[in-house]
Amino acid sequence: MSAAHTTGDAPAAAVEAPSRGRVTVPLDDDAGSNPAPRPRRTWKHTLRRDWVLYAMALVPVLFLLVFRYGPMFGNIIAFRRFRPGGSILGDEWVGMRYVELFLNDPNFWNVFANTVILGGLTLLFCFPLPIVLALLLNEVRVRAFKRVVQSISYLPHFLSIVIVVGMVMQILSLQGTVNQIIEAFGGEAIPFLQRSEWFRTVYVGSEIWQTVGWGTILYLAALTTVDASLYEAARIDGANRWRQTWHVTLPGIRPTMITLLILNIGLFLNVGFEKVLLLYNPLTYATGDVVSTYLYRVGLVSNNFSYATAIGLFQAIIGLVMILSANFLSRRVVGASLW
């Protein structure tokens, strides 16, 4: 329903798009010395000339409207009572009822705190470590060795979360490697996955394992673009290796760092929903339950669609606000931004 609605809007919306001053076929570019003022191109003209392009974009745009924008409109059920089997946009307006409901829900604030802590820890470790690793890799002069290390460190990124969690469970099980080591040193085996105080460590640790290598790609790419003459200049000024890194390399990759930081901040509250869902259990809810897993249980397990949608909308809006403000701040402070 919302799909049909949005689809109908597409051509109309396209018409409103800001018209660009100079619209030419690439061919016209060569006819440089055209004395007469260019006639204003009408949409009719544009469509006749470029209809093939618009036709090519049609299906992908429809896809975006249905599968991306459709659910956005579906968020309206956060403010309307939804009955399974009833209208997909809900049956009646209830205003801010569901919003108030979760704002007054102590469980919600508990999972919100968990989300912030888990997201914060992930950001704290998973953002800087790839930079460190990229700097270390950059110092490797044996190319083959460098390539092997890179290939190995990317590998976990290509695994399914199910497999990662399976591996985590095996290694941390009572007979697993970690507990064998603990016992070898005379300690007592710890049931890591059943203890809520270990959940964050397990989560962040496995996150580092899976993402650190992949995270270095962009930094390594950025490092190759740092101007070599800057290093020379620094060396003439007597900078040692460490000072070269500090004064040349790091500023050189700063735009990349900031871009990735903004993106990470925007995804802050989306802490690995799927991984938490696979990794946690009722024994670790105390620290493991995050907003998205909570809304999953409220919405799809307890069938409270409207309530869960309200929570999801709240989370998405916070994410949007955070990414916009991070972007705004970084443009103001350091002059780099995503757009």
Added chain:
Amino acid sequence: MTQSALTATPVVGAGKSVGPRDSKGYKAFTWFNGSFLVVLCGFMLYPFVTVLAQSFSSAGAVKAGLVNVVPIGFNVDTYKVVIANDLFWTSYRNTVVYTLVGTTIAMILTTLLAFVLARKNLRGRNFLIGIAVFTMFFNGGLIPNYVLIQTLGLKNTMWAVVLPGAISVFNLLVMKSFFENMAQELEEAAQIDGLGWWGIFRRIVLPLSKAVLATMILFYSVAIWNDWFAAFLYIDRQELFPVTLYLRNMIAGASSTASQGAAAAGSSKEAISANIQAVTMILTIIPILCIYPFVQRYFVSGIMLGSVKG
């Protein structure tokens, strides 16, 4: 890159200069760095190695927690058991089908849109880019997505797994910037020769984009291959499960028995399933490991392209 530039530099000190790079401290650092990276690789590989070792070990050894790096009581019986299981094969086949169909759809949609968005003179281009990019930062959320899939009648069909992920905006932007960097003259020449947009797309642009196409095929197929959540949400019928969901149910089952009665006699059952789990994991990873070395060199350049402009 920078290194070679540094080493090759003849300007400073013509030969006899001992750069700071050769100082004792730096030499020590090089050694430390090398060993650190070796240890790191060990950490990265350990989970793979241990799962591989378990998959070839006897159930008793796994149960006793004896298997770490080397298989103990080497046998391939568990492989035989898993491969003889019909449900495993059904899920595995499902995963292959989902990956092929999903990647094809995703590649068609993404490539078409990226090609159109790369036409800098196209009217309404910024608007189209805008609606795509906005979805990176704001999404409909779990429940509205679920309701949508349900309403479209896609529940319990492969389309629920295959369709929703068809355009990844990140991939779209990478492709768009690749197409933008392609030589404009080539397209103009083609246009003079009477080729329309469709012809340019098919006969000029696509053949010249093999590297980026390979990267995108890898990204999409790995994403679909690894996905379990869409199937978990939208598919109730076991015969439609992808292998990741099959594995997830196995792991979830094992961990619930483990938490219920680790001390009870049920632990032997758990150990057998640890064995079977290991085999299932290995069989699920294998296709990725097989294509990984071949497409690896492409994806680094693909990602670098994307980084030029977020």
